[in-house]
Amino acid sequence: MKHRMLTPGPTPVPEETLLEMAKPVFYHRSAQAKHLLLEVQEDLQYVFCTNNPVLTLTCSGTGAMEAAVVNCVPPGGKVICLSAGRWGERWRNLCKAFGAEPINVTAPYGQPIQPEQLAEALAKHPDVTAVTATLSETATGVRHDIASFGKLAAQTPAVLIVDAISGLGVTEMRTDDWHVDVCVTGSQKALMLPPGLAFASVSDKAWRRIEQNLTPHAFYFDMKKYRDGVKTGETPFTPAITLVRALRASLKRLRAEGIENIWARHARVAAAARAGIAALGLELFAAQPVEGLTVFKVPEGIDGETLLKKLEKGYGFKLAGGQDVLKGKIVRLGHMGYIDYFEVLGAIAALELTLLEMGHPVEVGVGVAAAQAAMGQGLTISNEVGV
Amino acid sequence: MKHRMLTPGPTPVPEETLLEMAKPVFYHRSAQAKHLLLEVQEDLQYVFCTNNPVLTLTCSGTGAMEAAVVNCVPPGGKVICLSAGRWGERWRNLCKAFGAEPINVTAPYGQPIQPEQLAEALAKHPDVTAVTATLSETATGVRHDIASFGKLAAQTPAVLIVDAISGLGVTEMRTDDWHVDVCVTGSQKALMLPPGLAFASVSDKAWRRIEQNLTPHAFYFDMKKYRDGVKTGETPFTPAITLVRALRASLKRLRAEGIENIWARHARVAAAARAGIAALGLELFAAQPVEGLTVFKVPEGIDGETLLKKLEKGYGFKLAGGQDVLKGKIVRLGHMGYIDYFEVLGAIAALELTLLEMGHPVEVGVGVAAAQAAMGQGLTISNEVGV
Numbered sequence: 001m002k003h004r005m006l007t008p009g010p011t012p013v014p015e016e017t018l019l020e021m022a023k024p025v026f027y028h029r030s031a032q033a034k035h036l037l038l039e040v041q042e043d044l045q046y047v048f049c050t051n052n053p054v055l056t057l058t059c060s061g062t063g064a065m066e067a068a069v070v071n072c073v074p075p076g077g078k079v080i081c082l083s084a085g086r087w088g089e090r091w092r093n094l095c096k097a098f099g100a101e102p103i104n105v106t107a108p109y110g111q112p113i114q115p116e117q118l119a120e121a122l123a124k125h126p127d128v129t130a131v132t133a134t135l136s137e138t139a140t141g142v143r144h145d146i147a148s149f150g151k152l153a154a155q156t157p158a159v160l161i162v163d164a165i166s167g168l169g170v171t172e173m174r175t176d177d178w179h180v181d182v183c184v185t186g187s188q189k190a191l192m193l194p195p196g197l198a199f200a201s202v203s204d205k206a207w208r209r210i211e212q213n214l215t216p217h218a219f220y221f222d223m224k225k226y227r228d229g230v231k232t233g234e235t236p237f238t239p240a241i242t243l244v245r246a247l248r249a250s251l252k253r254l255r256a257e258g259i260e261n262i263w264a265r266h267a268r269v270a271a272a273a274r275a276g277i278a279a280l281g282l283e284l285f286a287a288q289p290v291e292g293l294t295v296f297k298v299p300e301g302i303d304g305e306t307l308l309k310k311l312e313k314g315y316g317f318k319l320a321g322g323q324d325v326l327k328g329k330i331v332r333l334g335h336m337g338y339i340d341y342f343e344v345l346g347a348i349a350a351l352e353l354t355l356l357e358m359g360h361p362v363e364v365g366v367g368v369a370a371a372q373a374a375m376g377q378g379l380t381i382s383n384e385v386g387v
Numbered sequence: 388m389k390h391r392m393l394t395p396g397p398t399p400v401p402e403e404t405l406l407e408m409a410k411p412v413f414y415h416r417s418a419q420a421k422h423l424l425l426e427v428q429e430d431l432q433y434v435f436c437t438n439n440p441v442l443t444l445t446c447s448g449t450g451a452m453e454a455a456v457v458n459c460v461p462p463g464g465k466v467i468c469l470s471a472g473r474w475g476e477r478w479r480n481l482c483k484a485f486g487a488e489p490i491n492v493t494a495p496y497g498q499p500i501q502p503e504q505l506a507e508a509l510a511k512h513p514d515v516t517a518v519t520a521t522l523s524e525t526a527t528g529v530r531h532d533i534a535s536f537g538k539l540a541a542q543t544p545a546v547l548i549v550d551a552i553s554g555l556g557v558t559e560m561r562t563d564d565w566h567v568d569v570c571v572t573g574s575q576k577a578l579m580l581p582p583g584l585a586f587a588s589v590s591d592k593a594w595r596r597i598e599q600n601l602t603p604h605a606f607y608f609d610m611k612k613y614r615d616g617v618k619t620g621e622t623p624f625t626p627a628i629t630l631v632r633a634l635r636a637s638l639k640r641l642r643a644e645g646i647e648n649i650w651a652r653h654a655r656v657a658a659a660a661r662a663g664i665a666a667l668g669l670e671l672f673a674a675q676p677v678e679g680l681t682v683f684k685v686p687e688g689i690d691g692e693t694l695l696k697k698l699e700k701g702y703g704f705k706l707a708g709g710q711d712v713l714k715g716k717i718v719r720l721g722h723m724g725y726i727d728y729f730e731v732l733g734a735i736a737a738l739e740l741t742l743l744e745m746g747h748p749v750e751v752g753v754g755v756a757a758a759q760a761a762m763g764q765g766l767t768i769s770n771e772v773g774v
Contacts, residue, residue, distance in 0.1 A: 003411075005411075005412070005413065005414060007414050009625075010412045010413075010414065010415065010625070010628070011412075012411065012412065013411065013412050018408075018409045018410070018411065019409055021405075021408040021409055021629070022405045022406055022408055022409035023405070024390075024392075024399065024400065024405065025392070025397045025398075025399065025400050025575070025581045025582075026392065026397075027392060027394055027397065027705055027707075028397065028582065029707075030705075058445070058446055058447055058450075058582070058583055059445055059446050059450065059607060060445055060607070060624040060625040060626070061624075061625065062606070062607050062624045062625075063445075063446065063607045063624070066606050066607045093606070094606050097605065097606040097609070098604065098606070099602075186625070188412070188625060194412045194627065194628065194629040194630075195412075195415065195445070195625045195626065195627050195628060195629075196445055196583045196627030196629070196630060215486075217457075217485065217604035218484070219449070219453050219480070219481050219484040219485070220446060220447070220449050220450045220453045220608075221607075222484070237447040237448075237449045237450070238396070238397070238447040238448065238449075238573070238575060238582045239447070239582065240447075240581065240582050240583030240627065240630070241397070241581065241582060242408070242581040242582075242583070243581075243583060243627070318414055318417075320414075320416075
């Protein structure tokens with residue numbers, strides 16, 4: 001049986017990138033390593049849509065989120081934490097862990113935070129040092145309107161820190177145009193790499209705040225230590241250099257396709273996935289869905305855990321379930337990075353068969369046909385669901 | 388030209404481990420991943436000579452060092468920092484960064500800290516919370532007597548934290564028998580992997596101290612978050628799962644050879660390297676040398692940087708130079724992990740040729756012959772230089 005991983009991270013790694021990983025290790029303080037680091041820097045800036053330096057950290061996405069908080073927020077600093085799911089909550093927990101004061105602005109799971117909520121919070125708390133947000137709330141499949149958040153934060157002294165881990169390289173994310181001061185992502189989502197690297201772009205406004213923070217709770221994540229290396233191709237600590245070499249291959253691939261084409265492709269695939277799921281009578285969970293995953297409610301009378309197991313054991317499709325309070329209640333179908341339309345069609349076909357087996361009324365072919373029809377509309381659909 | 392990396396980290400990765408890295412990525416919250424994490428846990432404990440849990444972190448060795456400090460040392464806590472080189476100094480810098488109070492106990496570069504120095508410092512500062520030490524000071528090639536440090540620290544409330552990054556899997560390191568409370572290592576040394584993972588064993592004494600530390604400056608490096616996962620095969624954050632899979636291959640290899648055999652092998656190769664270097668009239672730098680690298684002074688009239696460049700460009704041998712104040716003054720020949728006796732012979736042969744080219748009086752063959760003669764003495768030599 002063929003196995004296909006359609007989870008919202010990690011995502012499949014292109015075969016030529018896997019082969020990069022099998023090449024011998026080389027010394028990370030060599031001219032070759034410096035050249036590599038400078039090369040990926042330029043391509044990372046392209047993918048981030050930024051002229052700001054993009055720091056490469058050896059850690060998971062959470063490590064880069066920690067770096068953003070501990071560098072930009074002094075102990076006791078107030079932070080507006082926009083939170084509509086598990087990953088938004090991570091910002092809040094990070095703030096608490098490092099002695100910052102989170103001001104919680106929330107939306108129910110499945111709903112996005114509205115820009116008006118941020119405007120209100122900023123008006124009420126003119127002394128906040130930062131606003132944290134989540135481009136793609138992977139826990140619920142919601143996309144946030146970072147452009148609007150950026151417009152609001154830019155008028156205040158607060159820096160806007162965005163977790164774009166499952167959104168960058170998937171959906172429109174214009175770091176500089178949208179006034180995002182720190183944009184964080186990880187390697188194992190749309191960058192099509194194994195986990196192990198994380199990245200953070202840092203704006204001038206953020207650097208000024210970082211320089212004012214004289215006692216950051218940071219050493220390994222001290223952004224100042226990484227700053228000069230962006231220009232020299234050096235890193236303060238031993239980087240996961242084989243992953244960086246693989247990153248180069250991924251970035252070349254992204255650059256060859258073009259970032260706007262990539263956003264449009266994900267939008268088309270997402271539209272097809274949503275149409276297919278809806279045609280099966282399943283309820284979509286996210287009110288303002290992101291293009292990297294499609295989240296739907298497990299229908300009444302069906303056990304969510306069993307559904308996932310059957311999809312994997314019976315047909316080789318690995319999808320993800322809900323986390324925490326959403327465990328067993330939702331299914332998350334990932335289609336970011338190196339997952340294409342035809343695999344999504346396959347996943348919907350497998351879902352049809354599995355639901356049928358489990359006694360749920362489904363007409364085989366209805367979901368797939370709807371997905372194909374949506375895809376057939378091509379760019380029209382893309383414009384509908386795109387940002 | 389064949390290229391050979393004989394640096395004291397990163398080290399060459401065995402071919403079969405490289406191929407592990409080229410396998411498809413899999414979901415890190417699967418039964419397969421849990422099984423993998425439990426399997427490497429057991430083998431890590433074997434290599435660490437410990438029954439304590441060994442935490443697997445996605446970061447460089449410095450990240451695990453930071454974890455040790457921020458978890459075990461409360462802000463304002465006193466720490467005796469034993470430092471005989473750049474890596475010993477890293478402990479001091481970490482303590483300073485997180486508001487601990489380092490008490491510096493030093494030895495000149497090339498010399499080890501004597502156990503008496505620690506005894507004195509402990510007597511003078513009965514209120515220290517931790518002692519930090521370095522098994523293998525990679526900057527100078529010195530080995531520290533961790534067993535003696537452990538005997539001393541065990542009689543006090545202080546936890547003993549050891550950087551064993553370039554020493555574990557090279558030279559004798561009996562974590563439990565020697566009363567080492569936190570033992571840290573990285574993936575890219577004797578574990579024969581690319582950089583990207585780091586490990587820390589934690590004793591009961593250390594856990595008690597960690598539990599008392601109610602406000603650690605930690606989230607990503609909060610050891611408590613990793614503790615339960617050691618028994619369940621879970622990790623609090625997305626691990627570099629492809630590196631963990633490669634780790635399994637490395638650990639199997641180490642276990643098949645046997646840890647005491649590994650120490651003896653490194654001791655034999657180190658004895659051969661030292662004999663060869665000395666026979667060329669070069670001065671060994673470390674007074675109590677570790678078995679993972681051989682450090683010698685660049686002879687008068689020879690430019691150290693040029694020597695290294697010529698070795699690499701002319702013969703494909705990549706050795707390392709000195710760092711910071713030792714830059715250009717020493718050469719570091721690494722022979723830990725997947726580097727064998729015959730490669731060390733080759734490196735000495737290349738060194739002979741390079742020195743000759745540079746006008747330094749060398750009789751070709753003298754170094755290699757001395758290395759061979761030392762190796763010929765086999766286990767006798769091992770007993771001499773082994774711990």
